[in-house]
Amino acid sequence: MAMVAGTSQAGEWIAIVGAPDLGLEAAAGFGIDLERTVVVPHPGELWLSVTAGLLDVATLVIVKPPVPVSAQQAERLKSRLRIKDAALVCWGEWPRADATLTIIESSWLGLGQGYGRLTARRVIVSVRQGGPVRRIPLWLPGVDQQIVERDDTVVPLPVARVG
């Protein structure tokens, strides 16, 4: 979601397909503009055509396929992406993605034994994009609800292109 926020703030449309349990408040908290967001929670078997249709509308589509994606389907969407100059973020497995981001380590701060509240989270994200795997430590989110690289320099995440 944090990846998408940059696009949304730039005034582009976002679409979310097949993720009925996505927290909208968290999305808004990360900076996604809900006014320019379309949600299709239950596309069912039509998820591929819905995603293709939404690529006409939105610049960035988050999709959580209900079934494993075949290489052929991925190829068809990819050719469509090239025409539309849009990006697809898949929540789950995707054959031959341009980049893959995985959270490999995550720990929440702020809770004690019966007191406190969740305030911040330390994560290590592994990024595989062509070359060797990079590991980036991040605050996701930090105490001030911002996403910060952990050596405390503010780096807005680049919008990843998957698909």
Next chain:
Amino acid sequence: MNMTVTESDIAGEHQRDVRAERQLTVWCPDWPVVAAATELGLSLQLPLAVFDHGEVFACSAMARVEGVRRGMRRRDASARCPELTVLERNEASEIRTFENVLSAIEEISAGVSPVRPGLCTLRVPSRFYGGEKEAAAVVAEHLVAAGIWDFRMGIADGIFAAEHAARRAAPQDCWIIPPSGSAAFLAVLPIGVVENAELVTLLRRLGIRSLGDFAALAVRDVHTRFGREGAMLHRLARGLDNRPVVSRRPPLDMDQRVSFAPALETVEPIVFSARQTADRLVAELAHHGLVCTEVRIEVVTEGGWTGSRVWAHSRWFAASDLIDRIYWQLQGDPAPEPVCELRLLPESVESLADHGEGLWGSALTEHVERGIARLQGMLGPEEVLAPALQGGRSPRDRQLLNPWSERRPIQRNPGLPWPGSIPPPAPARVFSTPLPSVVLSEDRRPVKVTSRGQVTPAPAFVSIGEDSELIPVDAWAGPWPIDELWWDQAQARQVARFQVTSVDGSAWLLVVENDQWWTEARYD
């Protein structure tokens, strides 16, 4: 107060005094009561009273006989008349019901001007009907035919005199004051009829008891002492009422309907037959330079079943959009019997000028609208949603998903504090149905929360979802107790929320209600 009055000011007023127009005023007594009774289907023979801010605003004749008066408090009114039916004032419904009166008069004469709900005025159409009395008789006839029984009419120079003449008249009758007789008629009325409470008390204290006494004061003195407002009322008292009457334009009737005989059962032929009607609606609106942004579609079946739904469009409805909406409504909300009528009622109509396409390309959102309409055609209108945030305590309550083209208001204001809600960050996954969970202590006993908010024993293991394995708890916080709607037996909920992190780094939002644990959301 403006104390300087020039000679020309007063001279100018004299010039404008020359002629006040003959006005026919129609007064429906106790209109707030009549409107409320009509809306609720109550009989006017019952003692009814309409309350505004806890005071009697208007009451029916029956209630007045029992001693209920305007301005009385609710308790006093009920004491005088125990069987009194208490109604709340609803201005919108007063205006809406008064529409019947206005349209009944508009059938015979153009240029009706509503003064307030219950009172309207028009220029006497005396020449056409051969006299003022005859004109009033025709108006009365039309009102009775429209089902309005209790009204009185007055004809005089100017609205002020005509209104007070109407108050003198018998039901369904007209009290006519001859031309330039207004001053004499008004002179005997008590000063209290002037609608300015402050001025009335002051004048009473000055010993002025009737409108005649007030009219007898010199124009210049009134103007210097009471300002423009006082001078205007003084002119009314002298029967020199030449306030311009602004007549209203009758509202355009844009509703379109199509009837099917014989009634149709399947969706396709209905939609096909509605095509022309939709075209006609859009063309009719365009003729007046208007576009429709919200439309109500009503489906009526043989047996009297009516399906009704409001559809909104972020731009405006073209005929093909209307057809889509009809199709979706018939699919999503199928009629149980054959359909005999379809109505298209524009709910909100705006000027085309505000919505026209720009010279260089049209609005950016247009292609979005089109793409989404295509998806709605594929999946059904309920499947493509527009997200929004609202107020609430659980993460699920705080979000709102509406069908894209349907406008539903936010029920809870997100700006309010909502005590008991969990502070940010918000969970990234909110389960649409909470997962049943188990929370156990170190010695595998279920964890409970007492009614005073105490957690015994401390949680040590948690299993999320049915039949899943126990995960050791790393840290936890809570409870955030909520005692919602405790005053309402049926809806009352007493719950407590917990944040729990497990040793594998995942964080959860759990809720306990009646010793049953649920997982509402996951932080990831």
